Amino acid sequence: MEKPENPNKKLELVIKDSDLPSLSKDFAEVAIDGIMDEGVLQDLPLVGGIVGAVKFGNSINKYLSAKKIYKFLFELHTIPQEQRIKKIDEINNSRKYQSSVGEMIFELLEKIESDGKPEILGKLFKAVIEEKIDYETYLRLAHIVKRLFYYDLVWLKNNSEGLRVNGRINDELYTSGLITQDLVNIYEKAKEMNKDRKPDVNDRSLTYLGDMLISIGMK
Incomplete structure (x- = not known):
């Protein structure tokens, strides 16, 4: 029996290795609203595979999850791939944190509302990659953002x-x-x-x- 894909690892691979500059703001605004259709979801660049690895109780949860992931990823689309890989590998290889970057981000995205919080977390993680803030500060801020009313x-x-x-x-x-x-x-x-x-x-x-x-x- 084929082992199911891990959405945490899949998200991390997308952040590191994917062509994020291909993400379109216009596409996100139009396609996300039509994501209730399973076919549209699978065609959504970079997101369909991540969401497809998760078991959802209903299509609403799948829609909201895809929306949050897309919004988060869009904030990283101007960061060169080499820079993304270097920083994520540096964090994971430090062994300072119990969870990998992919696990931590996926868990955060699953637990926040879909209003503007995914963009906030995306912009803050972009600052981590650009070394404007450290990863521990990111985690502290992400915890606060998760807890507070948007x-x-x-x-x-x-x-x-x-x-x-x-x-x-x-x-x-x-x-x-x-x-x-x-x-x-x-x-x-x-x-x-x-x-x-x-x-x-x-x-x-x-x-x-x-x-x-x-x-x-x-x-």
Whole structure:
């Protein structure tokens, strides 16, 4: 009996070895919406094989999975293949992490909503390959993105001015690790912008992780 393909390994191979520049934004926007048809799914470049290796309870789950994988992969399409292979092999060969890159990413994509989170994870992983952030930072940010409501992340982006965060913040966002209430630090930044301005108890600023999320993952 033929052993079933492993979707984790298949995703990693697609990220490393496939012609990602062939991905089309227009194709994604048009074809993804018609992906309920099995034939369309199999014809979807690079994604059909990954999704085909997974057993789904219904076509809705298959559709959502394909949509998330495609959106994630599209964010990597400008990275040269050699660069993708080098970084993924470097991470896997380090033996620092219990799961391979493919396993980790597939698990993340399966557990997040399909709104804008796949694009965020794709942009952040692109930054890993380009060595703008390290893989451990990626995993920390990916965990936060997975846990938080997507539109809270959108709110944070829209209400951030530089490192300063304006407006009332809900509890989940405040405890996420993306925001800090370091009044001394905020006061120093305030002096740089406006020497007469004094901080108050409502002042918040982005942490390092918050800044990376907004400036890289949600640019």
